[in-house]
Amino acid sequence: MTSHKSDNQPDYYAELQLDRKASQIEIINAYRQARLTYQQDALATYSLLGESDRQQMLDRIEEAYRILSDPELRKHYDEGENIEDAASEATARHDPNIIAFRPARRQHSPEMQWRIANNETFEGAFLREIREALNISLQSIAGSTRIPLHYLQAFENEDTSDFPDKAFCKSYLGQYAKAIHIDPDLLFSRYRPFQE
C-alpha cells in the first residue's frame, strides 16, 4: 500500500502502475501502455467497460500523466501538497501533442471529403491538415501501427530519404493512409514524392 494518500488526492502512481521511484522514461512508457490499453475497441478492455467508463479511465490516465510527467508538479504531489494551484500554471509548459486528448473523429467533414477527392497532388502539409482535422495525433498513429514516429513525421515533411527502400516506405505509407481514413491506393498515386 502507498505511504501517503489523502482522501481527495488519487494515487497517480497506482493509476499508471508505476513505482514511486519511476524515471521519466518509465512514466512515458507506462502512459503509452495505458493509452493502448484503453483505446477504442482495445481487445483487452472492450468487454470490461462501456464508452463512458472508458473515457473516464482515459481522463484519469491523462490526469496522472499530466502530474507525473512534470517534474515540478510531481515533486509537489510527492510531498503531499495540494497540486491544483501549481497545476494550472504548469499546463502551459506542456507539449500539447502529448497532453491534450480530444476524441478522434472517424469521418472527414464534407468539405474535406471534396478536397481529398479533387486534389491531384497530396502534399505532406495536406496530409497533416487531414490528420489534424480528425483530431488524430501522430503519437496515437505510432501507437496503433507500431510505426516509429520519425517515419510518420517524414511522410508529412515529404522527406522519404530515410527509408531503406521504396517497398518499405510504401507499406508504412499505406498504414498511415488507413489511420487517417484515406484510401492507400489513392495516396500512392497522388503523394507528391511518389509523383516525381
Next chain:
Amino acid sequence: MAPIARHTVPPAAAHPSSAQAPEVWAVASGKGGVGKSFITANLGVALARQKKKLVLVDLDLGSANLHTCLGIEASGKSLSDFLHHSEIGLDDIATPTSIEGLKLISGASDNLQMANLPFAQKSKIARHLKRIDADIVLLDLGAGTAYNTLDFFITANRGILPVVPEPTSVENTYRFLKCLFNRKLRSAPEHTRKLMQKILIAKQNDGRKIRTLASFLNAMSQRHPEHGEWLRRSLAELDLHLIVNQADDPADTELGRAMQMACQHYFASSLNYLGYLPFDRSVPKTLRQRKPFLLANPQSRIAIHFEHMVASLIEDEATRSAQA
C-alpha cells in the same frame, strides 16, 4: 515399480524434497481451445529440465488429453482407480514418462462418470494433491467456470491462465476471473460477509451501486479497514499469471500487459503477465507426431519463450518463499 502402501515409504529415502508438501500450480482458462494442455505439458517439460521433480495431473475431467500433448500412450491406472480403491494413492497412479523427473497422472482411461465428480471425491483428490511426492504438482484443469474447476484452482498455490488474442477468449478470461474472485471471497468469515453484503446493497455517492471489484474493495477498506485488508490478502493468495498464446500480430504481444493493467484497475488484483508464445504452424504437426513440442523443437521461439517463463516462475517462487 510395484505399488507400495504409502505409509511404509520412509519420507527421506526417495528424494530429498519428498518430505515437504509440493507446490501446486494450476492451469485453467475461461474458454476451451486456447492451449491449456499444450502449455501444461510443455511447462512440465521445461520445469523438469530445470531439475524439478514434477507430477502433471490431468484434471480436465471427462475430456482429458494431456497424455497426447506429452506424446505418451494412455495406459495403466487413472484417477478412477484412486477414487474407488482406498489402498491406492496418487503416487501409485503416477506414470513415469520418457522425460526424467516428470510423471503423469492421466485421465485418459477414466470412466464415463468422471466429468461430474461429487463433492466428497473432489475433496479427496484435493487433499491428496498436497501429499504427492514431487517439487511441483501441475494441474491441467478444464475450461469454463464450473465449481469443480474453480475449487481445484483455488486449492493451488499458483494459477496460470492462457489466453489467445481473440475477443471470445479475452472475454471468457475476465469471466473466469470474476467467478474465481467471487468464489474466493465467499470463504470470508461470516462477519466480514455481512459487511460485504451491506456495501454491495448501498448506493454510492453518484447514486449507483458498486460495479467493479476494485471500487468494492476500496469501499470496504474505507469503511472497515481490517476486513478490507483481509479480502485483499485473500485475493492476493491466488498468485495469478497470464500467458498469451498464439500471438500473431505485433499488437498481440501487448495484450498481456494491457490485461494486467485492466485487471489491476477493475479487479484491484494482480495478474502477472508471464509472456507470450508466438503462433507456430508446426504445433499441430508435432502433436500428430505425438511428441512434446519442446523436445521436438528445442530451438524454436516457442521453446525459448517457455524457458524464459519457467525461469521467471521459479525466481518468483523463490522470492515468495523468502518473504514468507
